[in-house]
Amino acid sequence: xxxxxxxxxxxxxxxxxxxxxxxxxxxxxxxxxxxxxxxxxxxxxxxxxxxxxxxxxxxxxxxxxxxxxxxxxxxxxxxxxxxxxxxxxxxxxxxxxxxxxxxxxxxxxxxxxxxxxxxxxxxxxxxxxxxxxxxxxxxxxxxxxxxxxxxxxxxxxx
Numbered sequence: 001x002x003x004x005x006x007x008x009x010x011x012x013x014x015x016x017x018x019x020x021x022x023x024x025x026x027x028x029x030x031x032x033x034x035x036x037x038x039x040x041x042x043x044x045x046x047x048x049x050x051x052x053x054x055x056x057x058x059x060x061x062x063x064x065x066x067x068x069x070x071x072x073x074x075x076x077x078x079x080x081x082x083x084x085x086x087x088x089x090x091x092x093x094x095x096x097x098x099x100x101x102x103x104x105x106x107x108x109x110x111x112x113x114x115x116x117x118x119x120x121x122x123x124x125x126x127x128x129x130x131x132x133x134x135x136x137x138x139x140x141x142x143x144x145x146x147x148x149x150x151x152x153x154x155x156x157x158x
Contacts, residue, residue: 034095034147042093043149045086052083053139056132060116064128069120072128076120080113087142098145105142109135 034042056079063072084106091102112135119128 038093039147039149042090042146045090046143046146049083049086049090049139049143052079052086053136053143055079056083056139057136060132061129064116064125064132067123067125069123072120073117076113076117083139084110084113087139090146091142094145094147102142102145105138105145109138109142112138 056075059079060072060075063075087102087106087109091099091106094102112131115131116128116135119125119131
């Protein structure tokens with residue numbers, strides 16, 4: 001009986017060695033990248049975000065300088081809310097390592113928009129101006145996270 005156990009053990013060792021030697025080596029995963037479809041989907045929102053950023057830079061700053069607090073409040077609720085929605089959508093479609101930074105920039109933008117709203121209610125020019133600059137910085141940091149579309153070289157005509 002002991003002889004059969006040693007033969008069985010030897011057979012198991014040979015089979016295990018064969019199976020291990022036939023397995024493929026583990027391949028390190030490539031870092032996650034965007035597919036062309038993902039970049040295209042994200043890029044659909046970039047022009048709107050840039051346009052809203054420019055409006056924030058021009059229109060909102062002008063409204064604050066004129067101390068037109070009602071229109072400042074309207075701007076925060078209109079284009080400001082639209083900006084936040086678009087940024088939130090784009091943030092969900094970024095790579096996992098960029099999502100947290102994008103969400104933080106979006107949250108920070110919202111906080112600054114709320115502070116501009118509070119400044120408008122209090123007619124506080126300094127607070128509104130400071131937070132509008134901070135909001136622009138939040139948008140700029142968000143835009144840095146967006147993948148750039150790849151441009152394929154065009155075939156030259158012979």
